[in-house]
Amino acid sequence: LALTIRDIRPPEEHERLEAALKDAATGATTHVDARHRKKDGTVIQVEVSADSIEFGGRPARLVLAKDVTGRRRLEEQLRQAQKMEAVGQLAGGVAHDFNNLLTAILGYCQLLLQQLPPDAPAREDVFEIRRAGERAASLTQQLLAFSRKQVLQAQVLDVNVVVADMEKMLRRVIGEDIDFVTVLRHGVGRVKADPGQLEQVIINLAVNSRDAMPQGGRLTIETTNAVVDEAGGPGQVPGRYVLISITDTGTGMDAETKSHLFEPFFTTKPVGKGTGLGLATVYGIVKQFGGYIWVDSEPQRGTTFRIYLPEVQEPAQQPGAVAASVSGNGSETVLLVEDEAMVRTLARKALESHGYRVLEAGAAAAALELSERHVGPINVLLTDVVMPGMSGRELAHRLLQGRGTLRVLYMSGYTDDAVLRHGVLEEGMAYLQKPFTPDQLARKVREVLDGK
Known part of the structure; x- marks a missing residue:
């Protein structure tokens, strides 16, 4: 190579090199991590081990340098994945608590608005409370998306159709100073995903690219098939995938920024210009689809996001007709079981205002006792999924043994993984995600009673 050891080490490594050479003079065995520069100028990570030997009758050092660049990259990706999992658990728990609070805030706002006369000065104050609650609900939904705990309405999709249908809207979002190109092979x-959530992934990444090109540039969205082998990233299952690539010619980012990119509330934008949840949302949605997302970027060299979604063999579903609006009124008897008192009180008031008779209980055991004492029919069980002592699913199973015609509607501030763990979200089960408004609750109860 015609290079000395000082030529191989980058300048920032020279201080460590000199210290290592001093250790070598003592004859000690050494093992260090370092960086070496190859003849073409690229820098690699190496593990260097050195031992004292005798060579030609003279003392010498045997130095072995092993290129571990690929291994280090995989280790860093694994650490990042573990960190994201831990933060996701925290985000999901926080979102659950907020969903209960927001159910009460938004619900009582609606009840107040129904009671106040049209010209009441207080109406505007209530509208402001409701608007703030709706913004908070939007944030919790993004936290749930990041933590992979939102309930998705998955269906088989043609990715090319999804991107093509979004093209006109995306052109408006990114602006005229950016050249927008789609390459749909x-x-x-086909993939199995929630169409609305997949659109959100693409929009969020397009907006991120737009913001990285304040002086204009080029944004390319490309689709293709991909096969991942055993050498894929950490945790990536080998198989056939659909690859969506979103590439911009913007400012790019350094390694430090990339290491925090998908963390909730991390943002490089000025205060007030972003929540820091856009890319965290993307990460969570893609992972919940069973997919993977990688980013390649360097300062001033643009960025490419690559989304791998598992390919499915089923035919793509066609858009269905829009369902007619359902009236929420009724006169049937509802057994309401909810351990959160403020949500239980709101749900009772909402259902009673729509004509239903409500029996309420704060726990599963109390609901069983109430059912035994009640001599008339109970038409529907409205129950939280996760409760102390007994889950909503177990409660429904126990009640159905004595009331075979009972219909069941589950509700929860927890979402996908917790709900699935408790056996809900199986085919044909009715489910209502918190936060909900009184009208949404009443309509859902009516749909369940009508067998819709």
Whole structure:
């Protein structure tokens, strides 16, 4: 190579090199991590081990340098994945608590508005409370998306159709000073995903790219098929995937920024210009689809996001007709079981205002006793999923043994993983995600009673 050891080490490594050479003079065995520069100028990470030997009758050092660049990259990706998992658990728990609070805030706002006369000065104050609650609900939904705990309405999709249908809207979002190009390859496979959430992923990444190109540039969205082998990233399952690539010619980012990119509330934008949840939302949605997202970027060299979604063999579903609006009124008997008192009180008031008779209990055991004492029919069980002592699913199973015609509607501030763990969200089960308004609750109860 015609290079000395000082030529191989980058300048910032020279101080460590000199210290290592001093250790070598003592004859000690050494093992260090370092960086070496290859003849073409690229820098790699190496593990260096050195031992004292005798060579040609003279003392010498045997130095071995092993290129561990790929291994270090995989280790860093694994650490990042573990960190994101831990933060996701925290975010999901916080969002659950907020969903209960927001159910009460938004619900009582609606009840107040129904009671206040149209010209009441207080109406505007209540509207402001409701608007603030709706913004907070939007933030909790983004936290749930990041933590992979939101309930998704998955269906088989043609990714090319999704991107093509969004093209006009995306052009408006990114602006006229950015050249927008789509490369939708023929024969791209199908994926199983929530169409609204997949659109949110694409929009969030397009907006991120737009913000990285304040002076204009080029944004390219590309679709293709991809096969991942055993050498994929940490945790990536080998198989066939649909790859969506979103590339911009913007400012790019350094390694430090990339290491925090998908963390909730991390943002490089000025205060007030972003929540720091856009890319965290993208990360959570993609992972909940069973997919993976990677980012390649360097300062001043643009950025490419690559989204891998598992390919499915089922035919893509066609958009269905919009369902007619359902009236929430009724006169049937509802057994309401909710351990959160403020949500239980709100739900009772909401249902009673729509004509229902409500029996309420704060725990599953109390609900069983109430059912035994009640001599008339109970038409529907409205129960929280996760409760102390007994889950909503177990409660429904116990009640159905004595009331075979009972219909069941589950509700929860927890979401996908917790709900699935408790056996809910199986085919044909009715579910209502918190936060909800009184009208939404009443309509859902009516749909369940009508068998819709």
